[in-house]
Amino acid sequence: MSTTAETPTTDRVRVQGPQKLGPLTPLVGEWEGDAGLDLSYHNQDDETSHTSYFEKASFKPIPIQENGRQVLWGLSYSMTAWRHGEEAMDPFHDEIGFLLWDKAHGQVIRNVVFGRGIAILAGSDAQVGDRVLHFDAKPGDPSYGILQNRYLMERAEIKDFTSSFTFHDDGTFSYTSDLLLRLSATGAEMHHTDQNTLHRVRRFHPSVEIG
Template sequence: MDVFDKAVGGADIVSCLGPLSGLAGTWSGEAGIDVAAGRHGPVETPYRERLQFEPLGPVVNGPQLLYGLRYATTAWPLGCDDPFHEEVGYWLWDAKAGQVMRCFMVPRGVTINAGGDASADATAFTMQALLGSTTFGILSNPFLDQAFRTVRYDLSVELHEDGAFSYHEDTHLQIHGVEGIFHHTDCNRLTRITD
């Protein structure tokens, strides 16, 4: 059987998403906490977020067959109308390799391709990207690479029995003129608002 014969379409795509299948749809959450670097130390910002996952696939890379979710997210500080964060990208599932991937860009000029191992029925999984990796890596624009270099990105995701999902991400930054690593973290718990 040719890899192209294995493709499925329409509503069947969700059944091919492995551990990502529970994420398809539009989600909202108001329990977000962002911890970012400020002039005088860490600054904590509560936020609300809207996240949309649209199934796609198959994506055929020769013998590799991927299914995934096209996604976009926007986050607003609580009580504010203007967003402080946006992302666009893809969450992908490689069933043969047993890997989840998240490829995304933020409008600050940063691109991250993170990945990790998972089983098809996993309800919790992690992904990671490292600066300098030729597979799961990080790219930044010249200013950010010098002033706020991202050296590592860690993401953990959990799908809950009540239908919600939560995430925790830790972006490890080397800030120019500051010793050590700053952990820029974001976490939220979201509920589905549409399928």
């Protein structure tokens, strides 16, 4: 199963307009992807294996955010995934959060909460038009850090988080996500990875109620 789109041919995304959302500009809209691939440890089977999935995502502009002299533009977003064959059932993954652009400091920020009791604030340097955006976090980092509930700390402690969004010439975007976990069940560390490529199914315009 293919999980990546064509490699970008230039270093910058060309988008018209003021781009107040900076490098987040291409994400506005609703998206779907059917090539998701998850690699994780399955407690019931005591094994690490792949799961393929279908996914829906939404990225909506939010009001300008001001922290004193800091000005942030951003998007509220959600991403929900269903295992193939279970699209009419409950999703196996759900996350909500914000993507923020700090123009003055050249930073993109991902503020995300996962339904399983994990909260991550991740980010990195970025410029307007970047085709690849990175969102990284480490436990204990005072700026870009990780929190998780007590059970997960004991059973699957997160040691590192890296993620990237890549914009492609055909209008799709792909992402990768990597959680480095220390698993008590195996006594070892493993990489829990996710990747997918999504295409836009709805654009937001001034005449359209975003809600």
